[in-house]
Amino acid sequence: MTPRPDPDALGFVLIDAARLLRAAFERRIAGAGLGITPGEARTLVHAAALDGSRQLDIAQRMGIEPMTLSTYLDRLQSLGFIERRPDPADRRARLIFTTPAADALIRDVRVEQVELMTQVTAGITPEDRELVRESLKRMRANLRAIEEDQQALPLAKEAGR
Amino acid sequence: MTPRPDPDALGFVLIDAARLLRAAFERRIAGAGLGITPGEARTLVHAAALDGSRQLDIAQRMGIEPMTLSTYLDRLQSLGFIERRPDPADRRARLIFTTPAADALIRDVRVEQVELMTQVTAGITPEDRELVRESLKRMRANLRAIEEDQQALPLAKEAGR
DNA sequence: GTTTATGATAAGCTTCCCTTATTATAAGCC
DNA sequence: GGCTTATAATAAGGGAAGCTTATCATAAAC
Structure with missing residues (x-):
């Protein structure tokens, strides 16, 4: 646990x-x-x-x-x-x-x-390699979204003024 | 091509x-x-x-x-x-x-x-995520081997002296 | 017992990225 | 049409994560 x-x-x-x-x-x-x-x-x-x-x-x-x-x-x-x-x-x-x-x-x-x-990438099959690439692209996109969210938050706090 | x-x-x-x-x-x-x-x-x-x-x-x-x-x-x-x-x-x-x-x-x-x-890792299945982790570990190991090879080379050149 | 190798670290550098402030120009608004 | 606000680029400066080289103490080898 x-x-x-x-x-x-x-x-x-x-x-x-x-x-x-x-x-x-x-x-x-x-x-x-x-x-x-x-x-x-x-x-x-x-x-x-x-x-x-x-x-x-x-x-x-x-x-x-x-x-x-x-x-x-x-x-x-x-x-x-x-x-x-x-x-x-x-x-x-x-x-x-x-x-x-x-x-x-x-x-x-x-x-x-x-x-x-x-x-x-020696020892990794082409299929796995492509899957890794796609997964990393997905992670990159997620990270960019997280970045934007975090930048949006401080503004949201000030929106009340 | x-x-x-x-x-x-x-x-x-x-x-x-x-x-x-x-x-x-x-x-x-x-x-x-x-x-x-x-x-x-x-x-x-x-x-x-x-x-x-x-x-x-x-x-x-x-x-x-x-x-x-x-x-x-x-x-x-x-x-x-x-x-x-x-x-x-x-x-x-x-x-x-x-x-x-x-x-x-x-x-x-x-x-x-x-x-x-x-x-x-949102949108990536646990299986794929594990595969990515394993692949990255493999890449890391390969990279360490490459690093050692490259450090060994310059010495090899000098070994002849 | 002298030379050589090794564990830690001081000093200083590089790469890659950031934030903040400035300047020039464009766009929006009376 | 002039005034304010927004935007494109950039100058200035800083921080994180490493690196190399040199030094010092101690250990190991001969």
Whole structure:
């Protein structure tokens, strides 16, 4: 009955795996001389997938704060992998485009990613792997909903004023 | 054939989910007024599970560097949740024990953890959830093996000298 | 008994993310 | 049309979770 704390509980294992994965990815990218961090790679991939979007939209899709994204984009821009162009429809906004130089990088990142994930998922069947991916997507969606709920609560308290 | 980079690839989703989970756990623990960080909670749980071990053993079990653990333990010790006692068998080593005060905290952490994970895994069957946990454990083990391989490589290069 | 290995830790760094405050511009409202 | 409010980006600064490298004490090996 007494629920003993388990270092192998789902939450702990998830965080462990993510930490180790990030470290392994970092070593791989560094080893390949790509010169970016995992966070920058993730940003670049999202930027490429949403080419021509504004920063707010990309940030929302990535689930991070706009300011956090802005910092990543600064770095990617200084490396010549993305461009910020003014939005003709709204002079406050900038549209993000990847440069031709980014294409090769994204391909390289992708190769490292696939090779690494092949090693990491060794011993897991493709079906299970896909089930894990879907489950994690579900968890991610749940977590985003929880986040919004928690942000909504403090406002609800003040709504009475 | 051309593998387009997918923001929903397993690795990205895993890292996303872990980031959001850590943030949600942090808010929960803060909300409950427990006064520790997720990393400290993880350390405490491991320390309790391995009560009376040396720091090196705990660090290895957690998969982090001894120095990183030492910093967590400093904090947990200053809060009165763990004790460092000299190892009678080796005066270089210290043995880690949790204090009675830690018991209540661990129970509270556990409650928060269970409640949060129930929300997070909403819509996932218990069987799938267990499969995800097992798969993640497998991935974690693979990642640790990869880590060791990569550390072994540079030495292998120098072995010829 | 001297050299080498090991347990802990001090010092300082990196990555990834956050919050808060500012600035420029757009949109809504008399 | 001018005034207020909302929104896009970003400057400034901070915190959590790790890492590496160097140091010190002690143990083990030769």
